[in-house]
Each structure stands twice: as C-alpha cells, then as structure tokens.
Amino acid sequence: MQHLIRFLIALLIVPLLLTSVSAQTDPRSLINAMAVGNLKARAAQIEALAATGDAKAVPALQALSDGALYFRKSDKQVFIAQKSGKNFDLIDPLTAENIGSFPKGSVSKVKVNNSLRRLIRSVIGTLTLLSPDPQIRIAAAQTIFKTGDPESLEALDRALVQEKASNVRSAMELARASVILKSDSTDADKIAAITLIQKGDGREGLPLLNEFAAQSDGAVAAAANKAIGEIEKTIALLDIGQTVWYGISLGSVLLLAAIGLAVTFGVMGVINMAHGEMVMLGAYTTYVVQEIIRTGYPGLFDYSLALALPLAFLVSGSCGFVMERTIIRFLYGRPLETLLATWGVSLILQQTIRTIFGSTNKEVGNPTWMSGAYELGGLTLTANRLWIVVFALFVFAALFVVLKKTGFGLQMRAVTQNRKMASSMGIRTPWVDALTFALGSGIAGIAGVALSQIANVSPNLGQNYIIDSFMVVVFGGVGNLWGTLIGALTLGVANKFLEPFAGAVLAKILILVFIILFIQKRPRGLFALKGRAVEA
C-alpha cells in the first residue's frame, strides 16, 4: 500500500517538477530541452533560450545552426560535438569544458532547418546585443554592421531602446544604418543612413557603401558616391597622419640615440664612435635590472624601467668619464685620431658584452603600462612608441634646461663657444670636458633603456644606431640642440614618407644620399654655429 501511495505521489510530482524545470530560466536546462521535440517545438525552445537574455547561450545556438549540437542518448544531455576520428568529443555548451570522447552511436544530432537557422541568427544578434558586457555588445553591433542582415533590425531597435553607454549606442546606430541600406526602406531613410555611416567609421563603411552604390541608382546612389568620396578623403588624411606619427616615432628614436652625441660632438668636437656602445650598455643595464627583479622581486616588474634609468645613466656616464680621462683627453685637437681610438673602445666594449652575456638577443620585457595601444581619432598609437616619443621629448627638455639654466651648462656653453677665453675666465675646461663627456654618454645610456623596449638587445645594438645618429647630428648642425631635434624628426618623417613608394631599404639609401648632398650645400648642417668658434 505504502508503495502505491509513494508511486502516486511520484506520479503527481514528476509533471510538477517538469513544468517547474521548463519555466526555469536556467540556460542549461533550456539547452537540454532541445533533445526532445520536433522542429516546430524547437522554435519555441530557441525563443525560450533567447528570452533568458544570457549571452552564454550563444555557443549552443551557433552550434545548433552549424549542425554541431548533439544530445547523449543515455541521459538526453545536449552537447556541442566535435568530430575526432570515429568518435565525437562532447563539449559542454556553457562551460566549453571537454566532457570526453563518445562513440558515434551513443549520440544523436539535434535537428535544424533553414527557417530555424534564420531565427537563430537574429536570436544570437539579440542575445549578444543584450549582453551585460559592453565589449560583447559592441562586437555584436560591429558584426551586424559588416553583414547588414535585415533580420537583425528588430533586435537592434530593441537593444537601442535600453542601451545607455554612448559608445555602444553609436556602434549600434551604425549597425542599424548598415541594415537599413540592405533593407527596402525609403530613400530618405537610406540617405540618412549613408550620412551616418560616413560620419562614423569611414574605413569600415567604405566596402559597404561601395557595394550599395553599385546596386542602387538615383539620388541614393549619388549620396552614396558623395559619401564614398568624403570617406576616401578622410582616409587619405588619416593615412598621412599615421605616416607622420610613424615618422615622429622613428624620429624620437633617432633623437634619443643622437642627443648624447650632439653633446659630445657639439661641445667638444669629439667624434665618439663608441657612442652606440653607450646606448648598448644602457640597454644591457635594463636587462640586468629586469633579470634581478624577475628572480628576486617579481612585483616590482612594472617599475623596472624607472629603476634602470638612473642606473643606466650611471653605468654609461661613468664609462664615458673613464674614457675621457684615460684616452680622449690626450687626443684633443686631433678629431680623426679620436675617431679611431673611440672605434677601438667600441670594439672592446662590444666584445666585453659578448663575452659576458653571449651574442644572442636578450629578452627585455615591456612593463604592462607600455603595452597595448590607444585610438586617437582613427589613428592607432601603440603605447611603447607613444611613451618613447614622450620620453625623448622629456630628455630633450631636461638637457635643454641643464644647458641653459645651470652653472654647469653655462660653463659648458662657454667652453663650446670659446675654449681659450673660457679657460682664461677661470673655467676648468678639462673638468668641464670630462663631465660633458660623461653627460653625453649618460644620456646615451638612458636612450638605451628606451631602445631596449623596441629594439633587439644584442652586442650589435649600438652599431645599428651609430651611423644614423651621426647623420642626425651632422644634418641638424653641430653644437645646436634644436638642430638635433629638428634633424631627427625631419629625417624620421621623411624616411616614413619615402617608405611606401621606395621600400624601407631604398628609403634609407635615399635619405643617406640626401644627407650627403645636403652637407655639400650646408657643410655645417641646418643650424650652423657662426663665428670664430667654427674654425677652431
């Protein structure tokens, strides 16, 4: 008897349980529900799944549309199936977890047809358009923008009503405009949509408008063509802007490499062929600092560059100081001999680094704040390049202040302009020389810290920059910081503008030839020092 009662209770409860399950908004059970029922019932099941507004249901729906949704016969659980050999790998549609491999016979496909596929497509659009994550909403809008599927119009309108974030809204409006172009709306609507697309992301809209203009005629086509013209103009401007940015970025690298040289060459007339090696020492200092941080204090990694800067300045600066005291001071007045001796030093430094660290490239990491990119009115600025531009300008400004506003700078300028007179006025010119050389080398060192972020850190690092730096200094004019700044930026921008026409190597050759010719015209560079100091 008891058994019978239990059985009756169970009979009563089971339908109750079933109804409560179907009324539930749990996506997993809604997906599992698709294991039963015919195609007509499936439409309702899909709608029910869409009603949850849960973007997690999207993979399952997508799989259903692709015919990759299967259910396990044993327990009617629905999975996404991937064929592997003769078996199927079953993947949980919500967690993307691989459940394991099952033989073909143990699973069965969830059936689908084309009208259901259409439904799924619009449902997916709606689901992702309503996703709580704004990134997903934007991505969904952008997908619709590209496909321009007229089915999504309704979903878009629904999403637009409740959308609050302005960037998502504008993406959705663009998507809506794209849908309107594909639909059979009125001409006025279409023209409004064209204007919207033109104002929005032009580069993305161009193929869309091109396609539309080819298909339509009359006022709409004219409007589309006009918009195409406008967009092309904007794109051309943006391209120029991007090239200028690349040029400035290259120019700032040149500036960093050359600015220390401008000090030693400009103030002392010393050709320091080991300048590139000072840059290399700075880069290796960064490497060592990062290695120590990595092994000892991983939390400090984001500050590694800040720590490396003063150290690199000290390492390269003291190296320069020693060089000046032991070699260069005996060679003043003999610039060509200085050139040879410093070349010798550069060979020794290169080989030293090679002996200690090996000749392979060293891995120097980017701190998190230096990776990624910024969007600025259609221009893409990568973070490390942006920081290097900022840093180069900062170094330039700092050096400028040192030269113009400090006593040491005053002495340095006095020695540059007239060594004998400065000496007569009581300036210890040898001391100024040594410190100037240390300063120039130190700046090369901190340039190395910056360059370690974008260049290969190898013993040859300096060699790659030395000729370019000389070109900058000679082009800009010796003994003039502004000349170096303008020289570096001009050469950088000119190089990048030549590259699309001539290719990277030929562009560089052209720049070199240009400088050779330029020196003929103005043997002392863009901003030449005038007066007697020049002949000394």
Next chain:
Amino acid sequence: MITSFLFKALDRRAIWVVSALIALAILVPASNLMLPFDSAFHVSNFTISLIGKYLTYALLALALDLVWGYCGILSLGHGAFFALGGYAMGMYLMRQIGSRGVYGDPILPDFMVFLNWKELPWFWLGFDQFWFAALMIVLVPGALAFVFGWFAFRSRVTGVYLSIITQAMTYALLLAFFRNEMGFGGNNGLTDFKDILGYDIQSDTTRAVLFAASALALAASFLICSGIVRSKFGKVLVAVRDAESRSRFIGYRVENVKLFVFVVSAMMAGIAGALYVPQVGIINPGEFAPANSIEVVIWTAVGGRGTLIGPIIGAVLVNAGKSVFTAAFPEFWLFALGALFVATTLFLPKGVVGSFSSAMTWLRLRTGKSDAPVAEPTVRAAE
C-alpha cells in the same frame, strides 16, 4: 717626362721595396709550383692564397694612405671602392661560368634565373669580355670617387664631416647591394666562380699567377704613389694636408689637387678589390660594411701614415695578427683589435715605420754620423 717621373719615383728605398715585391712575385709562386711538398722552402697553397689576400689588403691600405697620409683626407669609405672593383671582377667571373651554373642558363647567372629574370640587365652587358671588366674595375670606383669628390671638395667639406659622409656613402652602398632588385646577387653576392681568362680558378697555377699579379700590382702602385709624392704635385699634397687654407691663398686649386688624388686612390682600391675576389672566391655586400673601411684605416695607422711602406707593413702585420688570433683565441681578436686602435693613436701616432725612422734619425743625430736628417714628411693632425 715619364722617365723623369719614374726616375724620381725610384729613390733608394723605393728600389728596395719594388725589387722585394718583384722577388716575392717570382719566388713564392715558383716555390709553390716547383719545389716538392716536403721541401723546407715549399709554400703551401693555403699560405699562398693567404699572403695573396694580404697583398691586396696592402694595396688597399696604400691607396688609403695616399689620400689620408699625404693629403689629410680621412676616407672611411675606401672599402666601397675596393668592393666595387671586386664586384666588377665578380661580374666578369660570373659571366665566365656560362652554362655550368646550377640552372645551366648560358647567359643569366644562377641568381637571376632564381629571381625569374628573363634577360641580362643593361649594366651586366659587356662583362663577358675581360678587357671591358678590367676597364670597369678602375672606371667605376674612379667615377664614383670623381662625382663624390667633385661635390665634397668643391663645397669644402673637410675633416670629420668628410669622414662621416664617406661612411654614409659606403653604408648606403651596403644597403643597396643587399637588395635583390639591384641585380648583384643580393645577400649572397657573387660566388661559385669557375674560370678566369679561360683558366680554372681553383688550379694551383692560376692561384700562383694571381698571387704574382697581386704582388706586381702592389709594386706598380707603389711606384706610382712614390712618383706622385716625390713630384712637385706631391709637395702640394702635403701642403694641402698641413695648411689647406694657406695653400689655397697661395693660389693652388686645393679641390682639384684633392680630387685628383682621391680618384687615383679609388682606382687603386678598385684594382685591389678585383685581385682580392678571385683569390677568395666570393664577393658579397659585407665588403661594403663601414667597419671594414675603418679597419683599413687602422692598418694604415699601425704601419705609419705619410710613408708609403708603412701601410703595406701595417696591412700585413694586422692581418697576420688577425689570422693567428682568430685561429688561436677567437674571443680575443676584437679586444686585440680595439686595443690596437687605442694604443696606436695614443702611443704610435706615426705608426711602426714612422716611429722606427724617427728613432733612427735621433740615433744618427746622437752619434753625429749623419750629415742631414732624412726628409721624412712630418705627420701632423690631419685636419
């Protein structure tokens, strides 16, 4: 006039050097070819190609010395003239391969077939003739030097500025020759040579003849340089080196003087390159590397600039040192070379030969045996 030029060129020291070089040109190949292998005086094939290479280096250093030591033009781009001469020779040798290349094309060198080129570029025409190639070996470097010098000396680009733009020149050429589109074999350069003038380039006889040719070219160049520096023109050269403005004020056309000597020097460098290529069997853009040109400067400086024998000794010494060092302690060669740069400029500004002869002069004056000190051109800061 030519006899007087030669007569002046052949002072006692020059006769010594030239006869030594001629003796070298005869004796070394003879010993290599005729003496049995086990003879104590037999020169091995390896040695002969090594010394042959040194001789072409010596010729290059001599060429540089003519402009740097005597005229004060520190060219950091002489490697470019050397390489251009080498490429001209390489092009001739490539055309000689004919249909024996990997792809068997009778006209196009392998790399052009590889790049899918249909016909020979215009600048390769004529290089199947030796006389044409020989002409180009001197004309191409000479023309480049003429154009470059014409602009540079006329606008009075001097001192370090000139050095830097010569370096820029060789760097630009390095980049250019690395490009496949240039039609000079790109990265790999020209290699895999078979014949020169119909003789197998690998054979012992050819090697010996090339060695003799290098020694004789060096001897001839030495004579020419010696003639130039001992002539009246040579005195003007030294005047330009030591006081450029003053020479100009006196009425000499300084730019013409410089241009002439620069072009002659570039041609010599071209010949050196042309002799170098068949002996090492390859020419690639690496020869244009600025570092190579600077190394030539140190050969000259070590030997003693402003003397003609100096660069020859320097080139052989440094390169022999390099061969020994790179074989025994490869790690330390760059240390040694770097130290050599520093030590030479600091302690031996006149080089081995200059220091030796000043020491001799000092000795002779001390012992009072000499009637007059030897008129050695004094080396000053070449500004």
